[in-house]
Amino acid sequence: MPAVSRQPSANDDLLKVEDLRTYFFTRRGVVKAVDGVSFSVAPGETLGIVGESGSGKTMTSLSLLRLVPQPGGKIVSGKVLFEGVDLLQVSESEMREYRGSQISMILQDPMASLNPVYTVGEQVAEPLRQHQHLAGKPLWDKVTEALRLLRIPSPRERLQNYPHQMSGGMRQRVVGGIAISCRPKLIIADEPTTALDATIQAQYLALLKDLQRETNVAMIFVSHDFGIVAKMCDRVAVMYAGKIVETATVRELFSNPQHPYTIGLVKSVPRLDRKVERLASIEGQPPALLNLPPGCRFAPRCYAAFDRCRVEEPPHVRAGEGHYADCWNVLYPAS
């Protein structure tokens, strides 16, 4: 019988998030966007965070950098241990030291992420200027190097270009260049390919993988696309309505999903090698985060929900080596 247990604390984790809670205080009530999220990332590893829109995955990544939207948002509790240091406790100026140089982020829309009035070169140079205090030739050498890592052709010439002069795929590479320029230990990629054409998507993902191989940077890959996550990640955390419902290695998650939500997601990925009568989908909508029902948040949509699910929040259950799920059914299998 699977035992209920906590995640073991590993001292060689690069990032360890413990019970992170980020709430939004609005006139209509409290929105619990991130409600008790815990996960870890080892050096060089890629962790995927998967979930629907509104599951809290973007807020989680913004919380790691303490850039929760103001007014209204607040990280109310939890720990974000980066190389042992709790980022939620350091001062704002210390936090700024981490941003861009130790931890950086790639946002979804490359056209919006780049400032239209400054050249591409200037924007990649900025974090280098800020954190490594470089100037002149050493600075521009590193800028060119960053662009080369992202396989941008003729990087020296591109330095003078403005964002609007480049294609979408190129722009997103520039954003990648900004992220890698100071050689951070962790890059958070928030839906980096969603705004790109399908043909460019695969290219970009391959690029990110190469980048990881060359620089050994750890990655948190946030996406709603299960297929992409399967390709890119070593381990995956599935988020629903502000909570992580299942964590496992990619292989384990796809071959042996435990949480009914994950099962639904895995089943819904169309496969080209099998003929399927009907594409599976999960009925219903995610809950409004203002007035959450008691008990498991997925219960209203869950095919396996029983009485206890609707009353008590499920426990954190160990379902295998490095495989955890928050579900009553995993604790007490129906069979």
Place this chain on the structure above:
Amino acid sequence: MGRQLIIRLIQMAVSLLGMSLLIFVLVRASGDPVDLMRTSTSTDEEIANIRAQWGLDKSYPEQYWVFVSGLAHGDLGSSLIQRRPVTTMIGEALPNSVSLSVLAFVLGIGLALVLGVLAATRRDTWLDNGVKFLAILGQALPGFWVAIVAIYIFSVQFRLLPTSGVGGPANYVLPVLTLAFFLMPGMLRLVRSSMLDVLGSEYVKLARIKGLPERTVIWKHALRNALIAPLTAAGAIFAGLITGAVILENVFAWPGVGRLLVTAVSGRDFPVVQGITIMVAVVVLLINLLVDIAYAYVDPRIRF
């Protein structure tokens, strides 16, 4: 870029020509200007003489040609009342107007920028609400009334400042302050809302992600983009400056071009009115041109 400039200059010349035609037609359309000068004892011969003297006996196209060629030489005709060249009269009044306008512009726009940025970065605080209130009030209250109230409070009740006219620095205080107050709200609202938009953008978020200090995020990244929108309104702002100056020069009996204009209107001295209108039209077109150039400089998307 150079080609654009040439095109703009040509457009400006065409606009100017169009405007001069419009002004000419408007002025002549009211009827015979000589009638204005007719007295009860005027004889027909006298009228005919005056008509010839003013060149009003020629055909309209000829008159227009005289008018336009006169313009090209900087000749705006002579005042019917003072019998002096209009250009001279404007020349005397202009320095006063310019000193008032420039001071008020710097103060008004400067304040609008600072307050607009502050309000946007400290959203929903008492500062922001105070600024919003100021803008609303400034846009609703008539400028001439505010000036009069100010005169009442500071000159009449407290006897701190003179009520009118030029003189020393004390004379400048009220006119400059009220004109600045007149200019400020429009720009303030624009800067604030533009700044709010920009602060919510992804590239500002990325700037913070890069770990840049807040100061840099606001002044280097946000402001540069936030200024693009108000710049497009610069033409209208400048029109407001002229309007405000004209109104307030009259309230404060400030001997500038505005006061000259109003005196001419009440005396139906149309060469003066016409001359000033043309001069302002030229200035307006020039300013528009400058704004277009500045706009291209600030926003690289226009340049390439």
Place this chain on the structure above:
Amino acid sequence: MDITIARPELVVEGSGTGSGRRWDIFLQLNFCIPMAVLVLLIVAAAFATQVSPYDPLQTSLSQRLQPPAFAGGTAGHVLGTDKLGRDVLSRIIFGARVSLSVSLLVILITATIGTSLGILGGYLGGFVDALLMRITDISLAFPFILLGFLLAVTLGPSVTTVVLAISVLGWAPYARLIRGEVLKLRNADFVLQARIIGCSPLRIMLTHIFPNIVNPLLILSTLSVGLIILVESALSYLGAGVPPPTATWGSMVSDGRGLIDTAWWISFFPGLAIGMVVLSGNFLGDWLRDRLDPRLRQI
């Protein structure tokens, strides 16, 4: 639901719960107070002769320069009298008539011209549009006051002159706004649909484009009321508006300028009236904007 998370401020600032109860409108002060002021204005303008305590043109040498009733004057003249003994309150009430009629006329003319030009330019594009934009830009940058003077000096001051002066330049904001909206609509699918089935451009402009720009048009018109009154009063103040002895708010302020040290009320109350009406118009316009199209919200 993701809107709740990603942009919580939308939840906070959402105005109106859409609960459907019509009488909720009266609970919104933003609407009630300005509306009340404007209703007062309309009543004053329409029923001036009935509402006003005195004839605005009636002079009275014995009652000259009376202060307001609450500042030492007689109870008969609540807001005092001017240098010719005319009752200030009555003149303000009749002044409302001028302000309102000028506003309505100007809005009618400028909205019609501006909207038509805006739709034409926005939809047809090309040279027509470029020309229109050029003229619009210049009209926006040209100080109305000079045109007002020019017309006053040639045509003589009158209501017609004022309306004309403001209208010649006043269509520009409409043209610019409507053109912007049309540009957005032009590429919409339903327009493409209409073209596919063979509608003529005119028909498209009238039946498809126009109904979709009514909202911004309405908002701009409401906001214009205040602006026009400010412009008209400025022209009147400077003597280029409606001539004496007609009571207009602007000319009343002007009359009182010379007497500011002895009879402050002559300038004060008309100016206050202007401010209140303009403020109400602006608030109402903002409220309307919030209700009809939160996307356009600017402050």
